[in-house]
Structure formats: structure tokens, C-alpha cells
Amino acid sequence: xxxxxxxxxxNITILDTNEIFKCSENDHLLVxxxxxxxxxxxxxxxxxxxGVCKVKIHSDKNNYKTLSMSRAHISKEDEDNGxxxxxxxxxxxxxxxxxxxxxxxxxxxxxxxxxxxx
Amino acid sequence: MGVMKIGHVNLRVLDMAAARNHYxxxxxLIVTDEDEAGNLYFKGWDEWDKYSVIxxxxxxxxxDHVAYKVETDADLDTFTKSIxxxxxxxxxxxxxxxxxxxxxxxxxxxSGHTMCLFAEKTFVGKSTGDKNPAPWPxxxxxxxxxxxxxxxxxxxxxxxxxINTIADNVNFLSKxxxxxxxxxxxxxxxxxxxxxxxxxxxxTPHDIAFVPGPTAGFHHASFFLPNxxxxxxxxDIMAMxxxxxxxxxxxxxxxxxETIYFFxxxxxxxxxxxxLGYLATPDMPVITWTEEEVxxxxxxxxxxxxxxxxxxYT
Ligand code: FES
Ligand SMILES: [Fe+2]
Numbered sequence: 001x002x003x004x005x006x007x008x009x010x011n012i013t014i015l016d017t018n019e020i021f022k023c024s025e026n027d028h029l030l031v032x033x034x035x036x037x038x039x040x041x042x043x044x045x046x047x048x049x050x051g052v053c054k055v056k057i058h059s060d061k062n063n064y065k066t067l068s069m070s071r072a073h074i075s076k077e078d079e080d081n082g083x084x085x086x087x088x089x090x091x092x093x094x095x096x097x098x099x100x101x102x103x104x105x106x107x108x109x110x111x112x113x114x115x116x117x118x
Numbered sequence: 119m120g121v122m123k124i125g126h127v128n129l130r131v132l133d134m135a136a137a138r139n140h141y142x143x144x145x146x147l148i149v150t151d152e153d154e155a156g157n158l159y160f161k162g163w164d165e166w167d168k169y170s171v172i173x174x175x176x177x178x179x180x181x182d183h184v185a186y187k188v189e190t191d192a193d194l195d196t197f198t199k200s201i202x203x204x205x206x207x208x209x210x211x212x213x214x215x216x217x218x219x220x221x222x223x224x225x226x227x228x229s230g231h232t233m234c235l236f237a238e239k240t241f242v243g244k245s246t247g248d249k250n251p252a253p254w255p256x257x258x259x260x261x262x263x264x265x266x267x268x269x270x271x272x273x274x275x276x277x278x279x280x281i282n283t284i285a286d287n288v289n290f291l292s293k294x295x296x297x298x299x300x301x302x303x304x305x306x307x308x309x310x311x312x313x314x315x316x317x318x319x320x321x322t323p324h325d326i327a328f329v330p331g332p333t334a335g336f337h338h339a340s341f342f343l344p345n346x347x348x349x350x351x352x353x354d355i356m357a358m359x360x361x362x363x364x365x366x367x368x369x370x371x372x373x374x375x376e377t378i379y380f381f382x383x384x385x386x387x388x389x390x391x392x393x394l395g396y397l398a399t400p401d402m403p404v405i406t407w408t409e410e411e412v413x414x415x416x417x418x419x420x421x422x423x424x425x426x427x428x429x430x431y432t
Pocket of ligand 1: 046049050054
């Protein structure tokens with residue numbers, strides 16, 4: 001009989017909002033967050049391309065692994081400082097992080113309704 | 119003479135194997151070539167020319183260029199003159215620089231996006247052939263997208279500093295390349311800021327479109343499906359494959375298209391788009407959406423903009 005390997009869940013703490021959610025080793029942080037209905041990190045393309053989910057991870061480098069992500073948003077220096085795109089981070093242990101990415105919005109002067117980002 | 123249709127988009131991807139699986143097995147395009155630089159070429163089953171999508175390995179996502187096909191080789195000289203007279207520099211590309219294409223010209227739109235024009239691309243045909251063809255081939259994969267339909271680009275807009283590259287693009291494409299404005303959104307206190315624009319060179323409601331953003335970028339490339347049932351099936355296939363869906367099936371007010379938005383594995387947005395909408399002939403008036411109704415123009419049923427849709431791009 002084949003015994004299915006159980007995937008470990010890890011605690012992810014968003015320090016900015018004090019939200020904690022569990023994320024499996026198989027899921028990137030945004031899948032873990034969204035499947036539990038949490039919204040602390042901005043969620044966009046889930047492919048490491050758009051940059052809205054940028055976070056600073058304070059935990060040890062051994063507590064996560066990453067996939068390739070856009071150099072337009074994450075420099076080598078960012079990586080050395082634990083700054084990554086959350087949708088390319090898979091937990092291997094507990095993680096504490098701060099949210100850096102944000103969706104910037106601005107309205108045209110005198111216009112109430114137009115909410116495109118510029 | 120003139121611009122005939124969209125030719126291809128060249129997208130940058132972070133992981134070639136994941137991207138290939140997405141465009142080949144989920145969108146259902148056919149791989150037609152791979153070059154030494156690692157670029158992959160794809161066509162829809164219902165396209166005659168060799169490719170409509172080029173994927174290039176890169177360290178960042180987004181669009182490298184979009185190309186349109188013109189009717190005759192001489193059009194390239196005519197357009198070179200009109201584009202240069204407009205004040206935009208034109209680069210002449212010898213045959214083969216765009217692989218499997220004849221000579222081409224390359225220039226930047228006022229928004230900063232790179233556009234190419236070419237007249238010839240290697241013809242490979244459809245598996246259904248051009249004699250007594252079957253309506254569709256049996257061996258299509260995934261969603262089975264028919265063809266690349268249009269692209270939508272994010273263009274810098276900053277009215278306080280008199281920057282509106284959406285309006286600049288509309289002016290340039292109408293004056294120099296014969297595109298026709300079909301629909302627009304006019305916003306701001308005086309309802310005079312052209313913040314969204316849809317243009318055509320064919321008889322479909324759009325072959326290219328522009329929305330505003332803080333920086334130039336790529337919003338989506340759209341692939342054609344015939345009807346609403348195909349859109350539902352397409353969403354099912356994406357969910358089965360855990361593709362990140364941005365917007366589940368709905369209708370646009372603008373163009374009347376039926377749609378799903380989703381992301382490729384590098385975060386470039388794609389759309390599957392169904393329905394002709396309407397016949398966009400040169401005698402139609404420009405359709406205008408007011409500021410209050412822009413959200414309904416974009417998502418007709420909810421009438422609400424989803425922040426990720428307007429603010430996430432590559
Ligand atoms: S959601 Fe787009 S980079 Fe993470
Ligand atoms: Fe579209």
C-alpha cells in the first residue's frame with residue numbers, strides 16, 4: 001500500500017496586519033493566503049511578473065524556497081535582503097513578513113469616479 | 119494598401135517549460151518553431167501564417183513588441199514616410215530579422231511600446247486545409263483558441279502634467295496607419311480626457327486597445343473562441359489546470375465581447391474572447407463611455423472594476 005506523503009503546513013505571519021495563515025509546502029504564499037480568505041498581501045498575476053505582491057521576509061533563508069521572478073521588480077540586492085514576490089515563495093518553515101507591494105491609485109483632479117491606476 | 123490585421127505578439131517569459139505548457143496545452147496553440155536563442159513560435163489552429171505568438175526567455179515578464187501585417191511590400195515604404203513625417207523614427211529590418219518574415223519596419227508608439235509592420239510571413243496553412251475543409255480539426259489541445267485576436271496595452275496618463283499617451287496613440291494610429299477609433303472612454307471633470315481607446319483595422323470592434331497606467335506595460339493578449347459555451351469550457355479547463363484566473367466568464371460592455379481573463383505562468387495576462395460583437399465599418403460613429411459607466415463598459419454584468427484587473431500588468 002502506498003502511503004501518501006503528508007505535506008507540511010507552516011505558519012505565515014503578516015506583521016503589518018497581524019494575520020496568520022497556514023500554507024502548505026506545495027503552495028505559494030498567495031494561494032495559502034487566498035484559500036483561507038485572507039487579504040493582507042496584494043494579489044495579482046501569481047506568476048512573479050506584475051510585482052504587486054512584494055514582501056520582505058524576516059525569517060531564515062532555509063524556511064522557504066523561491067521560483068524565478070521578474071527582475072523588473074526584484075533586484076539581486078532585494079533578494080539578498082529577503083525581498084521577494086510572495087507568489088514565488090514556497091514555505092519550508094514558519095515565515096514572518098512585511099508587505100511592501102501596493103496597488104497605487106490616483107484619481108484625476110476633480111473627478112470622483114475614475115479609478116484606474118496612474 | 120494598408121494594415122491588414124494583427125500579426126503577432128512577442129511576450130517575455132520567466133520559465134520557458136511552464137510557458138510552453140500553458141500556450142500549447144491549455145490555450146491550445148500549435149508550436150511551429152523553436153530557434154537557437156530559445157524563442158518558441160506558436161500559431162492558432164485557425165491561422166494560416168506560421169506564428170502569432172513568440173515567447174522569449176527573459177528575466178522579466180511583459181511584451182517585447184506587437185506586429186501588424188500590411189497588405190503589400192510597398193506599404194512598408196509608404197508607412198515609413200508617413201511615420202517619419204509624423205516625427206517618429208523608423209528602423210528598417212531586413213528580411214529574416216523577424217523570423218520567417220520578409221523585411222519589416224520597427225518604431226515606437228507615443229506610449230513607448232514597440233510596434234513592427236511586415237508584409238510577408240511564411241504560410242503554413244491549417245490542418246483542415248483550403249479545399250472542402252472540415253469546420254474544425256479533431257486534434258486541438260486544451261481550450262483550442264482559434265487565433266490571436268488583439269492586444270491591450272497600458273499607456274502612461276498624467277493629465278496634470280499634460281501627458282496622455284492614449285490620446286497620442288489614437289492620433290498617431292489614425293493619422294499614419296489607418297486605424298479607426300471604435301470606442302472610447304472620456305473622463306475627468308470636463309469629460310475630455312480620452313482614457314480608454316479601442317481601435318480597429320478590420321471589421322471587428324478592436325485590433326488594439328489602450329488603457330491608462332503609471333508606466334507603459336502589457337495588459338493582455340487575447341485569443342478568439344467562437345461562442346459563449348467555449349468560454350465556459352475554457353474556464354473549466356483553466357480551473358482543472360490551476361491557471362490563475364483574473365476574471366471569470368462575463369461580458370464586456372465595450373465591444374460586447376464575452377471574456378475570461380487569466381495569467382500565463384510568468385504573470386502575463388491572457389484573454390479568451392468570444393463573439394464578433396458588431397461589424398465595425400468605417401461609417402459607424404465612435405461609441406463613448408462616460409466616466410460613471412466605464413466599469414460597466416469593462417465588466418457589463420457587475421458594473422464594478424476589479425482592482426487587480428486595472429492595476430496589475432507586466
Ligand atoms: S502577484 Fe504578480 S508578481 Fe506576485
Ligand atoms: Fe481584450
